[in-house]
Amino acid sequence: MKVALIQLAYGDDESVVDRTARVADLVGAQAGHDLVVLPELWAAGGFDYTAWDERAEAVDGPVAQALSAAARDARVTLHGGSIVERADAVDPDGRGLWNTSLVFAPDGELVATYRKIHRFGFGEGEPTLMDAGEDLVVVDVPVATGGTVPVGLSTCYDLRFPELYRRLLDRGAEVFVVPAAWPRKRVTHWTLLGQARAVEDQCVVLQCNTAGTHARHEMGGHSQAVDATGKVLAAAGLDEEVLSIDIDTAATSEWRRAFPVLADRRLS
Numbered sequence: 185m186k187v188a189l190i191q192l193a194y195g196d197d198e199s200v201v202d203r204t205a206r207v208a209d210l211v212g213a214q215a216g217h218d219l220v221v222l223p224e225l226w227a228a229g230g231f232d233y234t235a236w237d238e239r240a241e242a243v244d245g246p247v248a249q250a251l252s253a254a255a256r257d258a259r260v261t262l263h264g265g266s267i268v269e270r271a272d273a274v275d276p277d278g279r280g281l282w283n284t285s286l287v288f289a290p291d292g293e294l295v296a297t298y299r300k301i302h303r304f305g306f307g308e309g310e311p312t313l314m315d316a317g318e319d320l321v322v323v324d325v326p327v328a329t330g331g332t333v334p335v336g337l338s339t340c341y342d343l344r345f346p347e348l349y350r351r352l353l354d355r356g357a358e359v360f361v362v363p364a365a366w367p368r369k370r371v372t373h374w375t376l377l378g379q380a381r382a383v384e385d386q387c388v389v390l391q392c393n394t395a396g397t398h399a400r401h402e403m404g405g406h407s408q409a410v411d412a413t414g415k416v417l418a419a420a421g422l423d424e425e426v427l428s429i430d431i432d433t434a435a436t437s438e439w440r441r442a443f444p445v446l447a448d449r450r451l452s
């Protein structure tokens with residue numbers, strides 16, 4: 185499976201319209217990959233809390249439409265990072281906004297949505313402004329060499345909750361995708377936890393972080409692809425960068441057979 189992780193950098197001065205056009209061009213340049221991944225909340229701004237309400241949109245809103253067209257033009261499965269989703273049907277006790285990932289097929293069809301389950305902010309930001317997602321999502325991504333790969337979805341702060349990944353594993357995931365807006369000051373946790381999830385669940389982990397500084401938060405970059413043995417296949421630095429990785433997906437089941445630690449679980 186050929187994967188591109190687009191570690192996007194942005195600041196406070198670029199409009200959402202300009203950033204969306206730039207992202208569409210970056211996705212367009214990834215034709216030939218099976219799966220292209222963008223970071224969390226790249227259009228709304230990962231830590232730009234005050235802009236989220238104004239930048240919220242439906243899953244068929246302007247950013248989603250641009251992503252759909254970009255997936256179709258490049259003929260790739262596109263994990264569009266996430267948007268601030270505003271839904272039509274809202275629980276009267278809820279906030280009516282979610283941090284929602286959108287996955288588009290190579291024909292541009294929206295094939296999966298995932299609402300971030302663990303909200304980051306300790307009483308600020310996400311927990312006060314957004315509702316928590318409840319549903320686990322595993323999506324089958326087609327690969328040019330034949331067949332599909334089951335990919336489990338998660339977002340940023342979710343990475344700190346290993347039980348989520350165990351449940352995705354139990355739903356058949358062989359790859360975990362983690363788009364993020366993870367700050368530089370905790371980036372060692374980001375790289376370490378990604379490798380831990382790969383080792384403990386014997387899954388490939390694809391982490392796509394944000395770069396640059398926005399809303400006074402310096403982002404950590406260091407996107408990475410980790411194989412099911414915990415080996416780092418590719419790693420980015422601090423700046424905007426696209427990682428292109430060829431993943432041997434058959435190696436995951438070979439490793440699970442050779443080192444069958446998951447068969448020794450006793451508390452599932």
Ligand SMILES: NC(=O)CCC(=O)C(=O)O
Pocket residue numbers: 224230303304339340341342344364365366367370373
């Ligand atoms: N956007 C996020 O979920 C940030 C998570 C984070 O900074 C952390 O877990 O540390």
